[in-house]
């Protein structure tokens with residue numbers, strides 16, 4: 001891999017410490033990056049040693065050679081993202097580093113996306129000469145549909161779409177990357193995939209942790225903009241999209257966009273919002289905050305394949321346990337039998353356990369009882385336990401110019417459109433005890449005669 005400069009806006013963020021710098025470390029370790037430099041930007045006073053040591057001390061047995069190499073090859077630039085002078089300094093630094101390939105990473109609040117993009121363009125730091133220049137935007141991409149459109153327009157004025165990588169780190173997760181492989185390269189599933197055979201789908205993204213130190217961001221966004229608009233709807237698109245002609249970047253993104261276009265705006269009457277009890281005491285949230293930390297909802301896709309099939313989504317923080325999964329329940333063909341066999345179902349477990357399993361019926365020996373058995377695939381049993389972290393995979397893809405696991409402008413805009421009606425007004429969320437599940441969420445699905453998967 002040719003020499004690359006990583007320019008990280010927001011180097012002091014938790015994201016940089018927990019995900020970005022460790023991902024660069026692993027890329028160096030795996031020799032996917034050999035010659036590199038890092039320019040870290042933030043608005044407070046920091047030193048390179050402090051920034052690198054802060055992430056290194058969180059790692060088990062870090063390789064000191066790599067840590068020292070990172071320190072040696074890093075420059076810290078202090079400045080305000082909206083200050084034009086900072087970009088003149090950045091330009092000088094890049095010239096001293098002899099501008100190689102440049103990867104800009106915007107690990108900042110979305111309000112800074114516009115000024116950063118604008119100033120990069122103004123200083124011609126967007127121009128590709130002999131080497132590539134790529135720009136990565138963290139999620140959420142904007143604040144609403146209008147804002148996402150404006151952002152896309154601003155970015156489009158400076159960068160070509162092939163230079164732009166909009167992150168949804170769920171697309172870098174091993175089991176999420178497996179969804180299209182599982183669906184489209186195995187002939188078994190595709191003929192069953194749709195309203196004739198599928199009863200409903202559940203997408204569950206439960207977290208055990210609270211908001212940590214992210215009140216400034218989270219209190220403004222809440223669960224709908226933080227998780228549903230992006231991670232949940234990307235999972236839905238991967239589950240519901242048509243088979244792409246080729247399993248490659250643009251074909252995949254075309255199909256994801258196509259299916260998102262058919263997703264109806266989620267109706268407020270099909271949603272339940274909650275807030276964990278101690279949320280209002282979190283440092284930095286506004287008084288009397290109505291921000292939802294939990295949401296459960298039902299939505300429909302208005303195309304021939306999925307018409308009438310409900311998709312239920314549930315996501316939140318400070319719940320009983322961390323668990324991200326997709327549950328697909330097939331129809332029950334023997335509904336009126338006395339000894340009613342259970343419907344088949346497929347579960348894709350994204351985390352903490354990675355894998356998928358299909359539950360089918362068999363006859364119990366020596367009886368005529370029908371029993372459910374699991375056909376189980378556990379990722380760790382088949383492959384190395386050390387599958388790369390999502391961010392390492394994502395960086396690797398950016399370095400290779402592969403956009404398949406990044407979200408295109410039109411997908412992002414559709415996703416904002418889908419949640420528009422449920423983000424317009426803030427209702428009082430229901431309060432749930434920390435680390436328990438919100439009971440009222442059961443009502444949403446139980447009134448349809450179904451149950452959340454546990």
Ligand code: BG6
Nearest residue numbers: 139169207226227231324351390
């Ligand atoms: C991020 C959200 O995108 O995803 C966080 O901003 C959330 O609020 C996180 O905690 C969950 O990611 P993961 O990989 O831990 O499931």
